[in-house]
Amino acid sequence: MSTTNASRKLLAIPGPIECTDEVMRAIAQPTKSHMDPSFVATFKEAIHMTRKVLYTTSALPFILAGSGTLGWDQVACNLIEQGEAVLVLNTGYFGDGFADCLRAYGAIVDVLRAPAAGEIVAASSLEEAIRKRKYKAVVVTHVDTSTGVLSDIKTFSSIVRRVSPDTLVVLDGVCSVASEDIKFDEWDLDIVVSASQKGLGAPPGLSILVASQRAIKAFENRKTPVAAYYCSWQRWIPIMRAYDAGKAAYFATPAVNMIYALHASLKQITATEDTMRARLLAHRRAGERIRAVARQLGYKEVPKEGSAANGMTALYVPTGFAPSDVMPRFADSGVVIAGGIHKDIKDKYIRIGHMGTSVVDNERGDIEKIEVALKASVAAKQDLVATEEA
Numbered sequence: 001m002s003t004t005n006a007s008r009k010l011l012a013i014p015g016p017i018e019c020t021d022e023v024m025r026a027i028a029q030p031t032k033s034h035m036d037p038s039f040v041a042t043f044k045e046a047i048h049m050t051r052k053v054l055y056t057t058s059a060l061p062f063i064l065a066g067s068g069t070l071g072w073d074q075v076a077c078n079l080i081e082q083g084e085a086v087l088v089l090n091t092g093y094f095g096d097g098f099a100d101c102l103r104a105y106g107a108i109v110d111v112l113r114a115p116a117a118g119e120i121v122a123a124s125s126l127e128e129a130i131r132k133r134k135y136k137a138v139v140v141t142h143v144d145t146s147t148g149v150l151s152d153i154k155t156f157s158s159i160v161r162r163v164s165p166d167t168l169v170v171l172d173g174v175c176s177v178a179s180e181d182i183k184f185d186e187w188d189l190d191i192v193v194s195a196s197q198k199g200l201g202a203p204p205g206l207s208i209l210v211a212s213q214r215a216i217k218a219f220e221n222r223k224t225p226v227a228a229y230y231c232s233w234q235r236w237i238p239i240m241r242a243y244d245a246g247k248a249a250y251f252a253t254p255a256v257n258m259i260y261a262l263h264a265s266l267k268q269i270t271a272t273e274d275t276m277r278a279r280l281l282a283h284r285r286a287g288e289r290i291r292a293v294a295r296q297l298g299y300k301e302v303p304k305e306g307s308a309a310n311g312m313t314a315l316y317v318p319t320g321f322a323p324s325d326v327m328p329r330f331a332d333s334g335v336v337i338a339g340g341i342h343k344d345i346k347d348k349y350i351r352i353g354h355m356g357t358s359v360v361d362n363e364r365g366d367i368e369k370i371e372v373a374l375k376a377s378v379a380a381k382q383d384l385v386a387t388e389e390a
């Protein structure tokens with residue numbers, strides 16, 4: 001099986017991530033009809049387990065063939081009408097992307113930008129902004145994958161509910177679902193956008209979006225038709241409700257094998273309440289461990305004190321190094337990491353993913369492998385400098 005092939009490099013980018021053998025076996029099974037009763041039962045369970053991961057009982061999951069970006073389009077085309085205002089809290093590259101997508105469908109977008117890369121948006125700025133203007137939605141990137149900054153969505157949501165109760169709270173959880181704590185019902189969220197290839201532990205290929213009943217109502221109360229076809233909820237709500245109830249329905253062919261893969265991963269994630277709790281703890285410990293080693297080697301964290309995500313780490317390379325020095329050393333150690341994508345700091349930092357089975361299954365030794373690669377990443381140049389000086 002691919003996960004135990006010694007010559008293969010460890011995938012340690014912030015998504016896609018390593019998948020378990022069970023997930024890979026699920027995707028490799030013969031494709032079934034999307035009307036087949038056994039597929040219908042699998043899809044139903046996947047929908048129910050998606051609710052479990054987000055601690056919601058009443059929200060409606062949409063599991064569509066596509067990537068995380070399709071969730072942005074779903075929000076923009078279904079919930080925002082031409083000329084309605086949306087506030088985007090921006091902590092990096094993916095906040096820019098969500099804002100662009102909203103504008104593409106005619107939204108008026110106001111942006112509250114973190115003062116610098118690695119910083120968060122202050123809760124007081126959010127409160128001030130929503131007191132000044134009525135917004136249809138407030139959009140927050142939970143973990144901006146470009147900076148590794150974790151936003152405090154619980155606090156942000158409580159502010160929106162207090163100040164502007166019918167404004168929709170939209171969370172981009174592409175890099176946080178199943179690796180960070182999200183309590184959909186308790187925190188009164190309206191939308192969580194995600195994808196299969198990060199904390200949810202399946203290969204890329206599924207857009208996963210969860211919508212509150214408040215959001216569904218906002219969609220149903222639209223005054224204008226949806227200016228999109230594939231991602232219109234007019235088509236998808238009946239389909240998702242049918243599979244949720246264990247009945248087959250057709251609008252566009254579901255990604256059958258991807259849904260088998262997601263189902264296999266969700267089964268592992270949601271096995272018990274304890275496994276869910278232990279999973280979040282494992283992500284936190286892995287992040288702390290990697291960052292402690294990195295600090296000793298001269299790396300510096302991009303997120304400011306206390307705002308680092310648990311499922312990924314963004315690190316400024318040590319003085320005297322460039323990402324192009326250290327990244328090949330990681331590859332030599334059998335570990336694939338990612339370079340920078342935030343425009344202000346692009347050539348100064350690297351990103352390491354530590355999500356899913358890599359942090360949960362200690363027997364794999366993935367975190368140790370990342371630690372060894374981190375050490376080798378600076379040792380090689382230090383050796384070189386020492387030789388040149390000798």
Ligand SMILES: Cc1ncc(COP(=O)(O)O)c(C=O)c1O
Binds near residue numbers: 070094143145173
């Ligand atoms: C926070 C965040 N939002 C959205 C996306 C877009 O997801 P996708 O690349 O699956 O379309 C990503 C991708 O990494 C992301 O990290």
